[in-house]
């Protein structure tokens with residue numbers, strides 16, 4: 001039973017590392033199995049192991065498999081009798097590294113003693129890689145001790161750690177980020193020294209999502225409409241969605257498009273009624289934030305907006321506002337206390353708002369439990385508004401943003417991750433932008449950010465915070481949300497207070513826009529029509545051309561078509 005844990009327990013942390021021995025054991029286990037299997041395949045084909053790098057490229061998906069740089073060296077030298085230089089040449093022509101985050105707490109580091117107890121030979125190899133690498137750095141940058149310290153594979157600033165991102169950079173011929181902004185920030189910040197030393201290794205590969213799962217499987221009604229007007233080639237070539245732009249002035253098409261969104265929202269409302277016994281108005285604006293719960297993603301900024309609207313109703317019971325349904329989905333890592341407190345806050349707001357007769361059903365709030373991909377496929381197609389509100393500079397790419405927009409949701413978002421490119425594609429007039437830019441975030445922090453200044457100068461923000469702090473949403477308990485409030489008032493490292501007013505004003509534009517249903521539908525159609533770039537087919541093709549030097553395999557549609565029929569008990573696609 002104990003041996004099975006090596007492939008059983010998936011670590012649930014998101015953008016947070018924990019230096020646990022089982023995690024390292026798992027990383028080593030999967031990496032070693034994969035590399036040995038690749039060598040076995042070569043041997044079966046009578047290809048000499050010297051040609052490993054001509055037959056395989058290995059894309060390191062984050063640093064999690066980066067121990068493979070040392071493991072391939074070990075296999076080539078210790079198991080196949082190769083000299084260091086030859087093995088290192090093969091290794092550095094095999095690996096390519098994709099960076100997925102700039103958050104310092106997510107960068108993997110292993111304490112040297114823990115690492116050495118489990119993998120003593122790999123530690124020896126990493127030390128040797130480091131010695132030779134630092135010689136190269138020294139020759140390129142004589143007398144720059146600070147740079148040597150930053151670039152070393154070993155962090156010696158306090159307790160000694162192995163820096164897995166540095167190992168991945170040194171061992172790889174390509175280093176990429178996952179959105180244009182993320183790649184630029186990666187070059188300017190976490191990997192700046194590596195960029196200066198090896199600028200030719202760096203490139204961008206903006207993420208994509210598969211339209212087979214996130215449109216064909218999950219939204220058969222919309223896909224049927226699209227196929228009816230522009231054929232079905234877009235399923236293999238998403239750029240062809242552009243053809244829909246010709247229908248944006250077609251009133252009949254707009255009506256059908258709107259009716260489909262309405263029917264999907266009705267389906268979700270029915271599902272929610274069955275699951276939670278809550279009545280939600282399917283004609284209200286479905287405002288959805290679904291993603292892992294994390295402070296940088298700022299689900300609590302969304303919560304502050306909900307309380308703002310609620311306070312406005314309480315102050316003016318006759319207020320006529322655009323009815324909204326606020327839906328949240330997502331998991332918190334088990335040990336992430338603040339994330340769990342954010343979930344508690346959302347549920348507590350829901351308990352008050354959903355029951356208050358003054359609200360007259362204009363606001364509904366629901367935290368949907370057990371959010372996973374299968375359920376996500378129901379959620380993305382039902383959204384009117386997609387919440388992509390991370391602090392600028394913190395979200396590497398995001399992919400939920402793409403899934404929502406493909407299905408016709410409009411985005412309210414910051415200039416972060418792939419939001420920047422989504423806005424470029426769909427047009428600024430079809431995107432609700434708010435908040436500080438990444439540069440403004442950095443500048444404000446450098447100038448000494450004091451969140452309490454915002455609290456003191458914005459009465460509406462003050463009332464929101466005071467209501468939470470007073471126990472209004474927690475049965476009078478003033479302790480429950482104190483850690484959250486204290487963090488916001490005294491630190492607020494994700495700058496919710498700095499972005500609050502801009503966010504609330506932008507949400508007012510959203511509410512006004514939704515009242516013009518026909519114009520909203522136009523914007524919605526244009527979002528779907530202009531999302532071609534964000535197909536994973538484009539993303540994979542770029543990896544194939546620029547990094548792997550292979551030809552993509554043709555897309556096989558039939559199995560997805562059958563899958564759609566099974567999953568949706570629908571036969572819309574028999575004609576495809």
Ligand SMILES: *Cc1c(COP(=O)(O)O)cnc(C)c1O
Pocket residue numbers: 290291292371372373374376397398399400401403
């Ligand atoms: C796409 C997806 C995500 C990623 O969402 P982001 O908004 O990009 O963080 C997370 N969970 C599930 C189930 C998804 O389908």
